[in-house]
Amino acid sequence: MRYAKSWRRITASGVAALIVLAPVRGSAAGDSSADPFKRIACTAGAAPTAVPADPAFPTFPKLPGDLAAHPGIGWEGWYFVGHLCAGPHQFAYQVAFTVGKNTAETNIAVTDLNTGAFHQKWSSFPLDQVSASGSEIAVRMPTGSLTGTLDALSLRGVLPNADIDLGLRATGPALYFGGTGLIPLWGTTTYNIELPYFAAAGTLTLDGTKYPVTGTAWMDHQYFAGDFSKFKKWTWMAVTLDNGDRIALLDNYSTVDEDHAATVLHPDGRIEVAELVPLAEDAGAFWTSPVTGKRFPTRWVVRIPSIDTRLVVDARPRAQEIVRTSAASGVYEGAATATGTYRGRPARALVHVEMLGDWR
Template identity: 25%
Template sequence: MTWSHPTLIDAADKLAADPIATVDSWWFTTKLHTDEAIYWVKIHTMAMQGTCHSTVSLLQEPDGHSSTKQTTESLDTVTLPGAPLDARTSILTISGDLDELQISGATDTASVQLTLQREEPVLYNGGSGLFPLFGGMNGQYALPGLTTSGTVTVDGTTHQIGGRTWFDRQWGTPGSEPSRTTWLGLDLGAGRYLSIWDTVGDGTSWLTELKADGTHTLTRAHRTEQASGHWQLTAPSLDASLTITHRGLPDSHDGLYAGICTVIGTLQGQPIAGHGYTDVFA
């Protein structure tokens, strides 16, 4: 499938590592399911300041397995994505192209092997795929609704799974401003996705909406924290009011809250429900 949308980047070309980027990131978080359980899995690798940081994290619901593994390795000891795409670190692999990707990763007690297939348009953050961030320039696009199949192995038992994955590709040159951020990626079903940025810290946000036909809408939004600690997101131009319940993945640590979300509310005046992901850098 092809969709026509004017951008400042070529998503297929930008799958590969950017030799001039200060930060280069390939981020996957997925909601997987069997008949009895839900598995949330995060696989992420990022080159920054001469090193490669990798994360594999898994959370089973309800009340199941939780594990994570993180590594910091020299760029000389890993393979970062080139063309064709082929990334390898000591705990994960990423390969494929814009239409089909294979990813795998392992903690000390769990592993995943997944195939991701794209059937929907690319989400270009900011509409063009490039936008200023913290005084620098940031490139970012997402494949937010990848159809996912494969296996999850936990404590020696392998499960066949299916689900959906959000892939975020990011690169850029950071500026001198504080990198305080709350980001949300919401999968609201029917080919509708929201990528939301709060870089001020007071809930003032901007979002990019992607529809199934490839239409992008950029608009303002506001996020408020409820007494429960969860969030209410409003976007007047989309007639949207969303309640976002979130909980942390096991790779959260000082300075980073990595979370998974459940979403209910209204969009364009209609009831809607979905799920999503969040990264909060304090």
């Protein structure tokens, strides 16, 4: 695992404490509730903090400019995942936009956490049906759009039976994966910025019922100039802890490299990079898709020894696969919860799990 090992040259513990990326004020954890997971879902993104700013040292990529499109880069994606509350009703969602060399795609999903129903659709479009600005955050496709600034983003994603229409406001610092936002993957470099502190408010229409909702969003923006020819399988997790910290986890396997890393972001902007015990080692509760035949784990044990962390992640419902055109190309995009210990103390978290590739 490349970058975690390089950070061990700096600290004997294997953890790199980097610098503050952006100032914040207040607590990201919110007030108490009888349902600890609902408390995280409804309040975790709502801290009245500063909009993320560029750090004071040279780094790449940068905010806010690199959230715009990079024409000609090869592949670029804007992913939003999060949780929404409408009174006692809770939902998880994903709205994702990707632009490649020849086509563009949306991946949109809603999980009804009360009933366990999962609604999804993958769509592909020729490039002449989409637009992605190189000077501002403005991505438009037939089934969704993303426009605005970090303190006032508009996010829309449309399914045959659902419409996600949210206003988002950044409330905390940015997470640069690996401490720099430069990830060595598949023989090339992927550029990555994650913004895990967003307050969300708007409406979710599902099966004809329109719900006023509030909640959270986590944005993941990636771009790179390579291709997927060396890719084998990948797991990414976005972990929203009840104490306000965020953890991005990566478990990557390719024909040329293997990476297992955790990046921890604190509400005050401090970032830590730590080595992750491969998630695949403790994966279980496998679920087989009746549509694609793909087999995915739905339970994992997250182990980060250098920060005394062990979390059991459980995806519910099990069936949360976005089905693409090819029968063999389903992608798991699942809402999950986690319980265990973080830095040696009891912890709970809401988690989004993404899995691509062959996990049989």
